[in-house]
Structures are given as C-alpha cells and as structure tokens.
Amino acid sequence: MWERIAEYSGTRNTPLSLRTVCAVCVDLTGMSGAWVSGLPGSAGPAIATDPLAETLSDLQVLLGEGPAADAVKDGRPVAVTDVATVASRRVWPLFARAAADSGARAMLVLPIRVGTATIGLFGLYSRVPTVLVTSQRAEVDAFAGVALGLLLDGVHHSPSDLRRHVPDGWSPVHPEIHQATGIVSVQLGLDVAEALVCLRAHAYAQARPLLEIAREIVTRRRRFRPNTSEPGIGAP
Known part of the structure; x- marks a missing residue:
C-alpha cells in the first residue's frame, strides 16, 4: 500500500494528503471515487476525488440519512451493493x-475512529453495482487507518520524503493523543469522545496539528479549564 501511495505522489509531484489516500484507494479497489469527511455538522467540506463523491457526502448531511449516517450511529462500516434497489x-x-x-x-x-470516538468518515462509491471481496475490504480498512493519521496529525510530506516518513508498520495513532484526551x-x-472533540476544535482554531497540542497537554505546558473566556481552554 505504501509503495502505491509513494508512486502516486512521486509521479504527480503531490504531497501525502487525504486526497492522495482517496485516489490510491480508488485505484486499488476499482471503485469510482472516494471521500473523507468530518461528522455531520462539522466545519469544512469533504475531501473528495471527484464532484460526485463530494455530492454523495453532502447529500447525506443534507438529508440526514444514508450509509454515512448509519456508520456514525452504529460505529461500523456500511456497505451497499446497489442504492437503486427497492x-x-x-x-x-x-x-x-x-x-x-x-x-x-x-x-x-467506514467510520474513522479513535477508541470509541468517531471523528470522521471514509467513503467509496461505484457507478455500477459492486461487492468488494475480503482482500479489497482489508485494503479499504488500511486506507481508512492512514486517513485517521492524517486527520490527527495534519501530515504533509513531499514525494521525495514519503518512503522515509511512512515505513512498514507505521502506526497513525500516537500515544500522546490518547494520553492528552484522557487528561x-x-x-x-x-x-x-467529548474531550477528543474539544482537542480537535482547539487544534483547528489554532491552525496547528493535533499532535502538537496533545504534546503540550501531556507535558503540562497547556491546560484546559472550564468556565474561561475561551471555552474550556486556558494556559497553565
């Protein structure tokens, strides 16, 4: 998987990003498009490979139903062979x-999860009725894991650095984020789950990677306090 991501980034001179992950997943699975989005009501549009993928993400938010809504509610992947059936x-x-x-x-x-908290969604679609086999589903799970890492870290590496930064066995979940969430x-x-949402919101507002904020909390350089002018956030 990492070799395909590195090859895709290198031949197109693009950084490792959520859009890159979506595009390579589409290539490997034979689906027509993919997207990564936040939860319904979160800020920002979906990151999508094409307009239809973005439309499918938006429709489910606007209509309040669909595989994405069920994936969030049930905390598990939702597969549909053909949406045109009765x-x-x-x-x-x-x-x-x-x-x-x-x-x-x-x-x-697929819900993108940290522990029991769902922080985003990874979606794929096909223009023809499709059933993904077990090996393809495993690939999708792996790509969803990469998407999790990018959502948490805000990772962007140039193609020349990609192989060095994403070795075999790399794990996208950093222990500091787990520790900071608990704190x-x-x-x-x-x-x-609510604490993770607060962390993500603060990182987004500060335009900083979540991992940086988490490390400041773990090392006691940053403390969240209730009932402050900046909701729940205060310096030590």
Whole structure:
C-alpha cells in the first residue's frame, strides 16, 4: 500500500494528503471515487476525488440519512451493493433515490475512529453495482487507518520524503493523543469522545496539528479549564 501511495505522489509531484489516500484507494479497489469527511455538522467540506463523491457526502448531511449516517450511529462500516434497489429505498427513501439519480450505485462508508470516538468518515462509491471481496475490504480498512493519521496529525510530506516518513508498520495513532484526551476529559469533566472533540476544535482554531497540542497537554505546558473566556481552554 505504501509503495502505491509513494508512486502516486512521486509521479504527480503531490504531497501525502487525504486526497492522495482517496485516489490510491480508488485505484486499488476499482471503485469510482472516494471521500473523507468530518461528522455531520462539522466545519469544512469533504475531501473528495471527484464532484460526485463530494455530492454523495453532502447529500447525506443534507438529508440526514444514508450509509454515512448509519456508520456514525452504529460505529461500523456500511456497505451497499446497489442504492437503486427497492431494499435500499426502503432503508433510505430520500438518499437512495437521490444517489441513484446522481449516478452512484454501490457505496461503502467506514467510520474513522479513535477508541470509541468517531471523528470522521471514509467513503467509496461505484457507478455500477459492486461487492468488494475480503482482500479489497482489508485494503479499504488500511486506507481508512492512514486517513485517521492524517486527520490527527495534519501530515504533509513531499514525494521525495514519503518512503522515509511512512515505513512498514507505521502506526497513525500516537500515544500522546490518547494520553492528552484522557487528561482533558478529567480537566473538563467530559467523557473521552467529548474531550477528543474539544482537542480537535482547539487544534483547528489554532491552525496547528493535533499532535502538537496533545504534546503540550501531556507535558503540562497547556491546560484546559472550564468556565474561561475561551471555552474550556486556558494556559497553565
């Protein structure tokens, strides 16, 4: 997988990014497009390989139903062989029709999770009815893991550095983020999922990688305090 990502980035002179991950996953699985998005209501558009992928992500937010909504609710991947079937329209009466009218048929949506918290969605679609085999599903799971790492870290490496920065066995989840989430949950009296949301929101507002904020919290250089002018955030 990493060799394909490195090859894709190198031949196009593009950095390692969520869009790169989506594009390579599409190439390997034979699907038509892919996207990565935040949870419904989160700021920012989906990162997508093509306009239809972005449309499918937006439709599910606007209509409040679809595989993505179910993936968030149930905390598990949701696969649809054909959204144009009667069965699909029974489950998602608005979305299934709109998706089929847009040109999509098959879909797979995975929740991107840190522990029990879902922080985003990784979606794929095909213009023809499709069933991914076990090996393809394993590849999608791996790409979703890479997407998790990029969402948490804000990683951008140039193609010449890619192989050095993403060796075999690289893990996208840093222990500092787990530790910081636990610390913030205690400081603010929140559950772990809510604490992670606070961390992500603060990193986004500061335009800094989540890992940097997490390390400051773990090393006691930053502390979250309730009832401050900056909600839940205060310097030591």
